[in-house]
Amino acid sequence: MMKDRLWWRHLIGLAALVFALVPILFLVSAALNPVGTLSTTSLIPTGASLSNFSKLFHDPNSPYVRWYVNTLVICGVSAVLNVLIGVSGAYAFSRLRFRGRRPGLTGILLVQMFPNFISLTALYLTFISIGDVLPAAGLNTSLGLILVYLGGAMGVNTWLLKGYLDTIPKELDEAARIDGATENQVFFRVILPLAVPMLVVVGLFSFVSFLNEILLAGVFLTDTTHKTLAVGLYGLVSGNHNTDYGEFAAGSLLAGVPVVLIYLYLQKYLVKGLTAGAVKG
Amino acid sequence: MTASPSERLARLSWPRVVFVGLVAAFAVVTIPTLVDKHSWTGVTISVAVTAILAYVYLTPKRIAARFLVPGTILLLAFQVYPIGYTISTAFTNYGDGHRLTKTQAVAQIEADSVIEQPGAQRYELSVATKASDTSGAFVFFLTDPDGKVERGDASGLAPVPDAQVTKDQFTGKVITAQGWHILTGIQVNGLGPRLASFAVPTGTGFIKSVGLSEAYVGHFTMTYDASAQTMTDTRTHTVYKESGGEFKAADGSGKTLPIGWKIGVGFKNFTSVLTDAAIRGPFLRVLIWTIAFAILSVLTTFGLGLLLAVVMDHPRMRGRRLYSSLLLLPYAMPAFISTLVWSSMYNKDFGLLNKLFGTHIDWLGSPWAARGSVLLTNLWLGFPYMFLVCAGLLQAVPQELKEVAKVDGASPLRVFRSVTMPTVLIGAMPLLIASFGYNFNNFNVIRLLTDGGPYPSGSSTAGDTDILISYTYRLAFGGQGAQYGLASAISFLIFVLVGLISYTGFRQTRQLEEVYAR
Numbered sequence: 001m002m003k004d005r006l007w008w009r010h011l012i013g014l015a016a017l018v019f020a021l022v023p024i025l026f027l028v029s030a031a032l033n034p035v036g037t038l039s040t041t042s043l044i045p046t047g048a049s050l051s052n053f054s055k056l057f058h059d060p061n062s063p064y065v066r067w068y069v070n071t072l073v074i075c076g077v078s079a080v081l082n083v084l085i086g087v088s089g090a091y092a093f094s095r096l097r098f099r100g101r102r103p104g105l106t107g108i109l110l111v112q113m114f115p116n117f118i119s120l121t122a123l124y125l126t127f128i129s130i131g132d133v134l135p136a137a138g139l140n141t142s143l144g145l146i147l148v149y150l151g152g153a154m155g156v157n158t159w160l161l162k163g164y165l166d167t168i169p170k171e172l173d174e175a176a177r178i179d180g181a182t183e184n185q186v187f188f189r190v191i192l193p194l195a196v197p198m199l200v201v202v203g204l205f206s207f208v209s210f211l212n213e214i215l216l217a218g219v220f221l222t223d224t225t226h227k228t229l230a231v232g233l234y235g236l237v238s239g240n241h242n243t244d245y246g247e248f249a250a251g252s253l254l255a256g257v258p259v260v261l262i263y264l265y266l267q268k269y270l271v272k273g274l275t276a277g278a279v280k281g
Numbered sequence: 282m283t284a285s286p287s288e289r290l291a292r293l294s295w296p297r298v299v300f301v302g303l304v305a306a307f308a309v310v311t312i313p314t315l316v317d318k319h320s321w322t323g324v325t326i327s328v329a330v331t332a333i334l335a336y337v338y339l340t341p342k343r344i345a346a347r348f349l350v351p352g353t354i355l356l357l358a359f360q361v362y363p364i365g366y367t368i369s370t371a372f373t374n375y376g377d378g379h380r381l382t383k384t385q386a387v388a389q390i391e392a393d394s395v396i397e398q399p400g401a402q403r404y405e406l407s408v409a410t411k412a413s414d415t416s417g418a419f420v421f422f423l424t425d426p427d428g429k430v431e432r433g434d435a436s437g438l439a440p441v442p443d444a445q446v447t448k449d450q451f452t453g454k455v456i457t458a459q460g461w462h463i464l465t466g467i468q469v470n471g472l473g474p475r476l477a478s479f480a481v482p483t484g485t486g487f488i489k490s491v492g493l494s495e496a497y498v499g500h501f502t503m504t505y506d507a508s509a510q511t512m513t514d515t516r517t518h519t520v521y522k523e524s525g526g527e528f529k530a531a532d533g534s535g536k537t538l539p540i541g542w543k544i545g546v547g548f549k550n551f552t553s554v555l556t557d558a559a560i561r562g563p564f565l566r567v568l569i570w571t572i573a574f575a576i577l578s579v580l581t582t583f584g585l586g587l588l589l590a591v592v593m594d595h596p597r598m599r600g601r602r603l604y605s606s607l608l609l610l611p612y613a614m615p616a617f618i619s620t621l622v623w624s625s626m627y628n629k630d631f632g633l634l635n636k637l638f639g640t641h642i643d644w645l646g647s648p649w650a651a652r653g654s655v656l657l658t659n660l661w662l663g664f665p666y667m668f669l670v671c672a673g674l675l676q677a678v679p680q681e682l683k684e685v686a687k688v689d690g691a692s693p694l695r696v697f698r699s700v701t702m703p704t705v706l707i708g709a710m711p712l713l714i715a716s717f718g719y720n721f722n723n724f725n726v727i728r729l730l731t732d733g734g735p736y737p738s739g740s741s742t743a744g745d746t747d748i749l750i751s752y753t754y755r756l757a758f759g760g761q762g763a764q765y766g767l768a769s770a771i772s773f774l775i776f777v778l779v780g781l782i783s784y785t786g787f788r789q790t791r792q793l794e795e796v797y798a799r
Contacts, residue, residue: 006595006597006598009592009593009595009598012588012589012592013589013592013593013604016585016589016604016608016664017604017607017608019661020607020608020610020611020661020665021607021610022633023611023619023622023623023626023661024610024611024614024622026622026626026633027618027622037631038625038628038631038632039630039631041631041633042633042636043633043637085351085352085355086352088348088349088351088352089348089349089352091348092345092348092349096344096345096348097345098345098346101345104349108356111356111360111361111364113718113779113780113783114360114364114776114779114780115722116359116360116363117722117724117750118364118367118722118750118753118772118775118776118779119360119363119364119366119367119772120753120754120757120758120772121367121370121753121757121765121768121769121772122362122363122364122366122367122370122769123359123363124757124758125366125370125765126362126363126366129320132318133311133314133315133318133320133323134311134314147355147358147359148359150355150359151355151356151358151359151360151363152356152359152360153352153355153356154349154352154353154355154356155356155360158352182294183344183347184294187348208615211615211617212615212616212617212725214617214724214725214728214729215724215725215728215750215754219758230615230617233617233618233621234617234621234729237621237624237625245625248621249622252618252621252622255615255618256614256615256618259613259614259615260610260613260614263609263612263613264606264609264613267606267609270669271669271673
């Protein structure tokens, strides 16, 4: 009797799959469609060619490769430093005892409630003055944007990673200390290797959140050659929705597929990271 | 256990020494520029940061600080300071037309008003800078009709001996000058408005450029009386009095000069949000939609996620792993790409949705359809996350409790409501609050789908789908002219709202935990 009651579960599941997959199918179809306009794109590809991809690499108005490199540099450097700063903070809060530890932890949580992009105006004005003195870190530079992104490095990540470090038995680092390891050695040789799975997850989340960031990147990077993928691809479709669509779709696939693959590969760890309180953003 | 200085030095690990060295080198490079620009705050910060880093990394104590200082400095510089700056800007009229200090504004108005006297002499002009690019301050090299060369900057003219320059043999224009870099025509052209508002005072008049290689002697038509603090137009004899950060005509005509300056305006920005009907109306509309959008986003994504998790949560359900891998895809796809794809699917003329359903709905162009579209897209972006979370939390529901309830004759719905739901809610509550906070400021989905639109007639700053953050963004960076003061005031209100919401939210969670604790 119970057996024949599973079908409705599959029905709901399949309906959800259709909802989930239609936009992705549409994107793939648009990328392969040789005509490359929005009006001729349908859900099922009508033809297949790589012309959109080759156009993407030869269109002088959209230096796609530059955008890709910019994105990898900005998001990669930001994510790595973000995790390093986060885990250093977490280590101090988890293992060391010092004055101001508790207020420090509370303070971080408090400041984190006000994400830096709300102070966009102030950041913009600040970086105008920084650019006056140090053009390499002003507006329209990767370095400037990375610095802004790192402002939040000592935040949620510190809390998240502290929670993880607290689960690593203290006996391990105490043993290392007794054997004469310095604080640096304990951190780099004992704690960091043990925290790698969590560091990877946090790093990936940071990378993706920087990848998706358009508010600060849009205001900070206005030169075509300095743009990131998010800002650049938005420009490809925002002005005219129809003609450059194939190029946009091809560019989006090239940007999105690697991330999707990494997510699928790390699925197991991601679920743990998710329930630990990370919100996609 | 005291170590001698040399022992201590030997114990210093080289990465720390190299790091401090780099920081110090950086300070040495930057400080002269800062001094050059009279940026004393900059000098103070630079010295303080270098000193703190040197102390923390070179002393054997302060081990915790070594791990905390870099992150803390970045946090202070790019998160805490901007919040403070935002709050202080909220009390000013800073924005287009009010960017300068008063002294700068007065000088600018006077320089802009210089006109050429009929029949006055002209100079051959070369523009030069100290550096080889055009970013720094520039000076004028002026050759008068007798071939005498003078150098002019904002403080006046100074004679230049012939030995220090070479001149064009026909025009007398300076071609090279010792210690200076003469700009090319293209570079001079690129100076644009900076050149147009530059005037060299001569005592009796002012020298301004005309074209790229000539300059004339002119006179101010606007003069500032520092004791009366008035600006007088010498041609029309209109007197302008300062009022609220700008010059207003004293004759009551209501005319104001285009260049004003930054002043503190107290709570004016805040009170105008509350009392000025033109700002209050849109603000309240935006505020209500922001809250509705955030609540509905959380409810829909959580609802669908939970439904799917419950549906999949059956011991004999096959293909669960495949389902969850495929349902993860919307979450794994970078959100900016998906949102742009959705925005094209909503296209009224060519969009997939209208094509599939044979409809002609203006998805993003009519207020309610646009709000629905934004929510639908956000549901698509967010439900996989909630699904994964709920699937994880369902594992934690005590099976014995479910069995006991069933034995007692409870219907499956009753079991779900009284046993499953409370356990899931306790686990999910912090995430739901975080998700609410995130959507409260979810700029991306609004910006990439509707850009706040459609706009109701008569309002070009606040659209029907604008949330507070996108509204603030438009006030500060929209085409209407920057209103940094007002934008900062609204940012400040967002701070307060987010703070209140998080606070009550977390209190609520704690109460929930206490209720269900036993």
